[in-house]
Amino acid sequence: MSKTKTTTSNLKINIIFFGNTKHSEIGAKIVNTIFPISLFVTISDSPIALLAKKLGKPSIETKILEKTTIEEIAKYEPDFLVVEDYGLILPNILLKLPRIASLNIHHSLLPKYRGPSPAPAAILNGDLVSGVSIIQIITTVDAGSILAQKKYPLIPGETTDSLLTKLNDMGGKLMVSVIKQYLKHSIKPIPQDLKKATYTKHLTREDGYFNISNPPSPEILDRMIRAYYPWPGAWTRFRPLGSNGQAKIVKFYPGGMIQMEGKKVIPMQDFLNGYPDFPLKKSITLDK
Incomplete structure (x- = not known):
């Protein structure tokens, strides 16, 4: 099996990227430019699946994270799992695989707008400022410690499509910064304040x-x-x-x-x- 190994500060790392959408492709490209991704996990015919083929990288295309899928991912001996616009909750057995961390790019300034639709919620509520958070992934959705955040002032006429384009670009760059901090052993996780948490839902x-x-x-x-x-x-x-x-x-x-x-x-x-x-x-x- 072919693995892509990234060397930074004399440390070889394997990154597994989970994503499905055209917006997550933005972040994937940014991360892959600095830290070549070893494996993409996505659904069939998604923008991420097409990106993997374009880059000549291996991918697992599935809608269910079954035992056999997790075993296949484990063969890559991941150091990081990076999740962006994936849509599935990673089971605890999968979260335990990476040697260093499981990380998520979330499109809000957590703990505000946990859940699957933070970008639409920000626009619907008339927020003037949105942003992106990089968090550790734990079993409770979007509740992991915050590793980095960056604000983004919404512009007049902002749509969910345009907002996600900008937040995924910011998120990809912020993820690169967070990975570098991990490799330098300088990361400082900040627990979320549960009392300030708000939630979004799956849109229909x-x-x-x-x-x-x-x-x-x-x-x-x-x-x-x-x-x-x-x-x-x-x-x-x-x-x-x-x-x-x-x-x-x-x-x-x-x-x-x-x-x-x-x-x-x-x-x-x-x-x-x-x-x-x-x-x-x-x-x-x-x-x-």
């Missing part, structure tokens, strides 16, 4: 829905559009004139764009001109 398609008869305020709708982009999207149901009473799904996009079910995405003003009976005509925020 219904989270993006609002009743057109009782819509949110323009400010809240704007946050929903940006927080739920690209998924699950902010959407409602509308019965336009001439539709024989059949409700159509209307989806909202950042930048003042909108889409009627079965139609193309068009500017909001064009939509309002075409559907003068649209109930939100007087209250919609036209983000430009």
Whole structure:
């Protein structure tokens, strides 16, 4: 079996990277540039799986961390496990594998916004500042000691997509710094304050829905559009004139764009001109 061994300060290390999304690919590339990754663990046909093939690196593609998968990972004799946008909870037997540490890139300033959707939560709540944390992974999700943090001021019009792009870039660079500190034996873990912990949830398609008869305020709708982009999207149901009473799904996009079910995405003003009976005509925020 071929292993990639990184030598820093006369120490050979093996890094196993866990991730699935296009955003985690950003962090993986940054880490791999400084500390070549030995093995990628992901799902089939993910951006991380494609990255592994492009780099000529081995990968394990699976949706379940079974005993045989863990045994295969153990063959690489990992020094670090690095997790970013992976989506699965690592079992304790896996967390015990690395010689040095199991590390996670989390997209919030912990202990705020533990859980799977910190970036959408920051936008939905109107936060002015977000950030990224590098933490030790323990059996309690997102509760490990903080190893490094960096703040990021949200810009006007920030979406979950743009925010995750920036936070994963920051997180990759911060992870490199943390690994270097470990190798220099200068890392200083800081326990999280449980009393300050807040939590996020797994998003569903219904989270993006609002009743057109009782819509949110323009400010809240704007946050929903940006927080739920690209998924699950902010959407409602509308019965336009001439539709024989059949409700159509209307989806909202950042930048003042909108889409009627079965139609193309068009500017909001064009939509309002075409559907003068649209109930939100007087209250919609036209983000430009």
